[in-house]
Amino acid sequence: MSTAQWKEQLEQILNSPLRVLRIDLQEWNNASLESGALTPLEPSPGANVEVTGGRIWYAVRMERAHVEVIELELEHVSITERRLLAWTIEHMKPVKPAAPQAAQEAERQAEELGAWLAMQLESGNLHEQVPESLTFGGRLYADMIPFLLVSEHERLRNTYAELEKLLNSFFIEEVMLIPLKEQEWLILGPMSLLSDAETEDRNDGEEESTLELLASMCSGLHGMLASEWVGECHLAVGQPIGPAKMIVETTSLLRETVFLGRKFHVGENVHLPWMLHLERLLNSIPDSRRAEYMEQLLNRSDVLLEPEILMTLETFFRLDCNVSETAKKLYIHRNTLLYRLDKLKQETGLDVRLFRDAVLVKIILLLYKVTKRK
Amino acid sequence: MAGVRLEHIFKKYPGSETASVTDFNLDIKDKEFLVLVGPSGCGKSTTLRMIAGLEEISEGKLFIGERLVNDVAPKDRDIAMVFQSYALYPHMNVYQNMAFGLKLRKFKKADIDKRVRDAAKILDIEHLLDRKPKALSGGQRQRVALGRAIVREPQVFLMDEPLSNLDAKLRGQMRAEISKLTKRLETTTIYVTHDQIEAMTMGDRIVVMKDGFIQQTASPEELYNRPVNMFVAGFIGAPSMNFIKGTLSEQGGSIRFKTSGIDVALTEGRAQIVREKGLVGKEAIMGIRPEDFHDEPVFIEASPNSVVNAHVEVSENLGHEKYLYLNGLGSETVIARVDGRSTVTDGINVKLAIDMNKVHMFDITTELNVFES
Numbered sequence: 001m002s003t004a005q006w007k008e009q010l011e012q013i014l015n016s017p018l019r020v021l022r023i024d025l026q027e028w029n030n031a032s033l034e035s036g037a038l039t040p041l042e043p044s045p046g047a048n049v050e051v052t053g054g055r056i057w058y059a060v061r062m063e064r065a066h067v068e069v070i071e072l073e074l075e076h077v078s079i080t081e082r083r084l085l086a087w088t089i090e091h092m093k094p095v096k097p098a099a100p101q102a103a104q105e106a107e108r109q110a111e112e113l114g115a116w117l118a119m120q121l122e123s124g125n126l127h128e129q130v131p132e133s134l135t136f137g138g139r140l141y142a143d144m145i146p147f148l149l150v151s152e153h154e155r156l157r158n159t160y161a162e163l164e165k166l167l168n169s170f171f172i173e174e175v176m177l178i179p180l181k182e183q184e185w186l187i188l189g190p191m192s193l194l195s196d197a198e199t200e201d202r203n204d205g206e207e208e209s210t211l212e213l214l215a216s217m218c219s220g221l222h223g224m225l226a227s228e229w230v231g232e233c234h235l236a237v238g239q240p241i242g243p244a245k246m247i248v249e250t251t252s253l254l255r256e257t258v259f260l261g262r263k264f265h266v267g268e269n270v271h272l273p274w275m276l277h278l279e280r281l282l283n284s285i286p287d288s289r290r291a292e293y294m295e296q297l298l299n300r301s302d303v304l305l306e307p308e309i310l311m312t313l314e315t316f317f318r319l320d321c322n323v324s325e326t327a328k329k330l331y332i333h334r335n336t337l338l339y340r341l342d343k344l345k346q347e348t349g350l351d352v353r354l355f356r357d358a359v360l361v362k363i364i365l366l367l368y369k370v371t372k373r374k
Numbered sequence: 375m376a377g378v379r380l381e382h383i384f385k386k387y388p389g390s391e392t393a394s395v396t397d398f399n400l401d402i403k404d405k406e407f408l409v410l411v412g413p414s415g416c417g418k419s420t421t422l423r424m425i426a427g428l429e430e431i432s433e434g435k436l437f438i439g440e441r442l443v444n445d446v447a448p449k450d451r452d453i454a455m456v457f458q459s460y461a462l463y464p465h466m467n468v469y470q471n472m473a474f475g476l477k478l479r480k481f482k483k484a485d486i487d488k489r490v491r492d493a494a495k496i497l498d499i500e501h502l503l504d505r506k507p508k509a510l511s512g513g514q515r516q517r518v519a520l521g522r523a524i525v526r527e528p529q530v531f532l533m534d535e536p537l538s539n540l541d542a543k544l545r546g547q548m549r550a551e552i553s554k555l556t557k558r559l560e561t562t563t564i565y566v567t568h569d570q571i572e573a574m575t576m577g578d579r580i581v582v583m584k585d586g587f588i589q590q591t592a593s594p595e596e597l598y599n600r601p602v603n604m605f606v607a608g609f610i611g612a613p614s615m616n617f618i619k620g621t622l623s624e625q626g627g628s629i630r631f632k633t634s635g636i637d638v639a640l641t642e643g644r645a646q647i648v649r650e651k652g653l654v655g656k657e658a659i660m661g662i663r664p665e666d667f668h669d670e671p672v673f674i675e676a677s678p679n680s681v682v683n684a685h686v687e688v689s690e691n692l693g694h695e696k697y698l699y700l701n702g703l704g705s706e707t708v709i710a711r712v713d714g715r716s717t718v719t720d721g722i723n724v725k726l727a728i729d730m731n732k733v734h735m736f737d738i739t740t741e742l743n744v745f746e747s
Contacts, residue, residue: 169478170463193465216464216507223460228478231448232428269459311414330414331568 014085016076021069023057028067031057043067046090048082050074056082058089107160109136114179117186117251126249136176140244144176144188145214147221148254151183151233163229170224176243186251188243193217210239215272222270234258236271256280264369282366294371297364303347304364312340316352317362323353376439376452376529377562378402378425383434385420385586394420396586398434407556407563409577411570412609417586418566419534425564426532427451438529454523457534462507462518468494469503472521489525496555497521513544520552524559531556531563537572549576570610574598582606599732604741607661607734613697613711615661618704619738624654628679631660631735635702639679641730647745648735658744661734664697667710667726669718677727684708689720698724 011018029040032049041047043059050056056077057069070089077085113134120128130140164177167187176188194213218237225233236257241250253273261271264279282290303309312330316337319325323341327334341352350357379402385395395417402408410418423429425436427448436443443451454475463471469490476486494500497517507515516536523531533552537545553576556563567573573580574594582589582597582605590602601607607615620633622640629645631638640648648654668674674681684700687707691714698710698718710726718724735744 166478170474172465213464216461219459219461220463220465223457224463224474226428226448226460227455228449228475229447231426232423307415 010070014072014077014081016072019071020060021057021071022066023069025062025065025067028057028059028069043069044090045092046086046088048086058085060089060092103161107164109134110160110176110178114186117178117248118180120248121252121255126252128248130244130247135244139176140188140247141242143191143240143242145191145193145217145240146238146243146247146250146254147187147189147218148236148238148251148258149185149187149225149233150235150258151230153183153230153233159230166225166229170221180251186247186254189217191240194240211272211274214239215270218270218272226269232269234262234269234271236261236273238273264366266369278363279366282363282370290367290371294364294367297360297367303344304361305368309340309344310365312337313344313352313361313365316341317358321353321358377404377406378530378564379435379437380421380425381435381437383421383424383436384432385417385424385429386432392586393432394586395424398588400581400588400591402562402564404562405560407553407565407576407578409573409580410564410566410583411568411573411580412583412589413568415585416568416583418568418581418583420586421583422532422534422564422566425530426453426455452529453532454526454528454530455532455534456519456523456536457532458536458538459534460519462515462522464507467504467506468499468510468518468521471507471518472525475522475526486525489527490521493521493524496524496558497551512540513548516540516548517551520555524555529562531561533563533565535567538567538569545572552576571612574610582609600743600746601661601734602743602746604659604661604736604743607736607743611663613664613709615663615734616706616708617736618660618662618706618708619657620660620704622648622653622656622658622735624649629654631658633704635684636660636682636704638682638728638730640733640735644730644733644735644745651744653735653737653744657738659736659738659741661736661743662708662728663732664709664711666729666732667698667712668729669710669712669716669724669726673729674725674727677730680728680730682726682728683723684710684726685723686718686720689718700724700726 007018007020025043028043028049031051032041033039034052035050041049043062045060047059048056051071054074056072056074058072060068060070062068070085072085113130113136116131116134120126135141160177160179163185164175167175167177171189171193173190173192175190178186178188180186194210214237218235222233222235225235236254238250238254238257241247243250257271257273257276260276260279260283261268263283264276265271285293304313312326315329316323316326319329323337324334327337330337345351350361352358352361378400380398380400383395383398384393386393398417398421400408410421412418420429424431425438427443427446431444438451438453448455463474466474472490472493473486476489481489490503491500494503497520499514499517499521502510502514502518507518510518519536536552537548540548549572552565565576574597577594579591579593580597581591584605590597590606592600597606597610601610604617608617618633618636620631620636623630623632628639628642629648631640639645668677682703684702686698687701688699690697690699694714696712696714696716696718698712700708700710712718734746736742737744
């Protein structure tokens with residue numbers, strides 16, 4: 001419970017405002033002497049001192065040369081309430097400090113694994129296995145779901161503990177968080193996410209494929225991070241792996257996935273490797289050849305690059321070339337859409353309602369995005 | 375509860391020649407339901423994302439309440455987002471989905487339970503609390519997304535096209551529910567859509583955007599009846615306003631608008647504006663909404679200076695009204711909306727009177743509404 005919350009509740013119970021103060025130990029000692037004590041009262045939890053001005057202080061805890069106190073107006077609380085408050089504070093369970101040693105050790109191990117991973121990626125050793133000493137006591141031998149998280153926010157500071165806690169809350173089970181570069185993390189999530197969903201599917205009679213499950217998990221995680229962490233980020237997810245053997249190769253794949261997703265699909269933040277095969281292929285074409293193709297293909301007409309046509313084509317392809325659905329999505333009349341597609345055909349000779357031409361236009365649009373962003 | 379203030383906000387992406395959002399100024403009052411509307415790519419979602427903290431603000435200041443929040447993380451802005459792109463958490467049931475944000479903020483279990491159940495009651499999803507998102511319909515998922523936002527009791531709701539994945543009938547129902555809900559909760563709401571019907575039915579005020587610029591900020595009524603330019607005039611209203619190019623001339627003491635098939639006189643007040651702006655003898659574009667054409671004999675008799683003859687190419691009978699697609703008035707097809715009981719049919723010539731108190735006139739160069747600028 002936060003300080004704000006217990007303060008609010010206490011005020012409601014006592015029906016009286018109170019303040020939480022942090023005072024010097026000397027101030028406490030002076031107040032206890034002024035109240036008539038021969039020696040300063042020890043500020044143990046529950047000890048209380050009447051202070052000039054009709055107030056009373058209750059000591060909550062002492063930290064070095066300071067005392068945290070609750071201050072109340074005497075006239076607002078009865079003697080019974082004062083005694084009850086003293087008793088309650090005295091018997092409050094102390095807040096257990098987080099086990100700093102264990103948390104720091106886990107973070108250190110994660111950083112070590114991250115550093116090793118980064119080195120393998122840089123050297124191109126994609127099939128290297130994780131050394132035994134870095135397997136977190138064997139945890140990396142169990143299958144896990146890999147996510148790659150990339151944030152663009154420069155205001156990230158000391159975020160490891162915060163992010164780990166957030167992810168543990170989200171996944172309900174413990175996850176492994178491995179820092180790679182400054183704003184890049186590999187997250188290894190529990191397999192139970194998939195196995196629970198599959199059990200329910202069997203019960204419901206409807207099956208969702210593994211890829212669909214991974215996609216929806218990735219979308220959910222992205223939404224959570226965007227609203228509950230520092231803001232927008234990019235997220236990719238891979239199929240389950242045995243991290244000890246496949247962590248390097250998988251991290252490389254996910255890095256490439258985020259790279260391709262950001263390059264070819266600006267505005268999207270969730271990137272799935274199995275949806276980017278064509279993009280991967282086009283990205284492998286040397287720059288000079290790409291530029292050559294673009295020049296040849298766009299010789300037909302620049303109409304393909306007009307914003308309205310671009311938007312129309314992207315929506316049309318996204319909706320599997322369905323004219324009615326595309327018109328609905330674009331909030332235009334069906335005839336208006338057909339007019340635009342006819343105009344495109346007139347100017348370029350390409351009819352996107354035909355499969356062959358649709359493929360060519362799709363490739364042109366992808367190549368354009370890549371060459372435009374050089 | 376709080377208002378939101380945007381002062382000279384700009385958004386420019388690195389490497390881009392033009393700004394996505396330019397000099398955006400807006401003061402959103404506490405409890406107001408404000409809609410950002412415009413075509414795809416106009417900057418409305420980018421603006422909303424800047425308010426949410428999901429996009430950096432290139433220039434300008436953003437206040438939520440009296441707090442400057444340019445550099446405040448989304449989770450600390452006391453906002454709740456209902457974005458079309460943000461999925462429910464698939465591994466959690468509805469209760470857990472709604473409770474998650476409160477759990478992160480260390481609310482007491484009892485408080486979480488109360489907030490979740492209260493919100494579920496408002497949204498009529500109490501019977502769904504144990505279900506996972508997969509087992510919900512589109513409308514139910516949307517309610518859960520709203521529920522996640524409501525339990526936070528934020529200062530501001532931000533909604534980005536939350537209904538666009540729903541079918542038309544469900545969209546209509548959810549529109550009404552969202553409007554009722556936000557009024558009941560008395561929370562400032564900023565809503566993005568590119569559906570002008572959604573904008574007109576839901577907003578206290580509407581901001582129409584195009585190419586990163588605000589075109590007009592006004593109540594639905596003002597936008598409809600007094601659009602400041604051709605873009606706003608054409609964007610708001612369905613079917614769209616008709617635009618007819620012609621010439622303004624002085625004749626016998628009155629100002630007339632003439633083009634092929636049209637020779638009508640402006641009202642005296644509007645004629646005076648045309649004279650003052652030096653538009654006599656110049657080309658202009660007249661805007662007429664479909665419902666401002668009338669085929670009733672009583673209207674035609676009362677409007678001798680604004681009667682036109684047109685050929686009905688197609689008529690669409692919707693029962694309570696008819697749409698007439700007309701030729702012979704200017705160079706483009708003009709749409710008129712008449713009562714469903716009208717006897718007008720395809721292929722005939724029809725006499726119509728134009729309500730000259732309702733027409734608009736746009737400058738051919740600037741496209742600004744001559745009567746509103």
